[in-house]
Amino acid sequence: MGKPLIIAIDGPAASGKSTVARRVARALNCVFVNSGEMYRAFTWWTLKNDVDPTDTDAVIRLLNDTSFTCGHEELIGFVEVAGQRLSEEELKNDAVNSSVSAIAAIAEVRARLVAEQRAFANESSLVMEGRDIGTVVFPDTPWKFFIDAAPEIRAARRNAEGIGDSIEARDRADSMRKASPLKVADDAMVIDSSHLDIDEVVDIVVNAIRWENESVAS
Numbered sequence: 001m002g003k004p005l006i007i008a009i010d011g012p013a014a015s016g017k018s019t020v021a022r023r024v025a026r027a028l029n030c031v032f033v034n035s036g037e038m039y040r041a042f043t044w045w046t047l048k049n050d051v052d053p054t055d056t057d058a059v060i061r062l063l064n065d066t067s068f069t070c071g072h073e074e075l076i077g078f079v080e081v082a083g084q085r086l087s088e089e090e091l092k093n094d095a096v097n098s099s100v101s102a103i104a105a106i107a108e109v110r111a112r113l114v115a116e117q118r119a120f121a122n123e124s125s126l127v128m129e130g131r132d133i134g135t136v137v138f139p140d141t142p143w144k145f146f147i148d149a150a151p152e153i154r155a156a157r158r159n160a161e162g163i164g165d166s167i168e169a170r171d172r173a174d175s176m177r178k179a180s181p182l183k184v185a186d187d188a189m190v191i192d193s194s195h196l197d198i199d200e201v202v203d204i205v206v207n208a209i210r211w212e213n214e215s216v217a218s
Contacts, residue, residue: 004124005127005143006138006141007128007143007145008129008134008138008143008144009024009127009128009129009130009133009145009205010129010131010132010133010146010182010184011146012148012167013158013170013174014154014155014157015149016147018034019198020129020147020198021034021129022127024127024202024209025127027206028127028206028209029125030127031075031076031077031124031127032075032077032126033072033126033128034077034129035117035128035129035133036131037078037091038068038079038113039113040092040096040100041068041079041080041081041086041091042103042113043099043100044086045062045066045081045084047096049062053099053102053103056106059109060108060109063108063112066082067082068080068081068112070116070117072120077120077128079116101174101177102173104131104174104179105177105178106179107179110132110180114137114180117130118138131174131182132180132182134146134185134188135183143209144185144187145191145208146184146190148190148191148193148194149194154167189205189208
């Protein structure tokens with residue numbers, strides 16, 4: 001496909017962006033990176049150290065003393081915090097779910113983790129999903145997608161995953177934070193996944209990338 005691809009897939013919680021991004025990465029032989037796992041890993045570490053997620057100064061002090069290691073295995077990105085790679089259960093436990101928005105709203109945390117996210121692009125083509133990938137992390141990539149769905153559908157998906165946090169509260173926190181709020185990049189393709197299955201959304205994204213990439217190369 002020529003030059004390395006950087007594909008940004010953004011969207012609110014439970015829009016389907018993670019599953020879509022993972023499958024798009026597989027289809028295009030790119031590294032899949034879930035940027036949210038970085039924020040969840042640091043949130044877990046914050047709670048592990050008995051730091052109040054709403055105490056910004058204490059969180060920043062811990063951040064400055066914390067090491068992150070990012071890499072990938074079999075084209076799946078991972079992050080280690082303070083030398084520890086966390087399980088899915090640790091990243092998505094109730095305490096992390098209820099605290100991650102507060103951690104992600106801290107500008108210093110976002111600046112540090114954005115730098116880590118950009119480092120992935122130095123190695124290979126990638127598909128990165130999150131909330132500010134097309135607007136902040138990789139604003140210059142031509143491949144930007146915003147996956148959305150109706151709030152009630154996203155809430156049902158969240159409940160089906162066994163996650164009990166409030167979609168409304170999460171949307172409000174993500175959209176109103178001062179540091180890198182959730183919003184649609186001006187040049188992003190918006191896809192409403194409310195009444196589409198995953199394969200249909202993946203096909204839309206992959207076909208758009210292939211068409212645009214061929215146009216750029218020609």
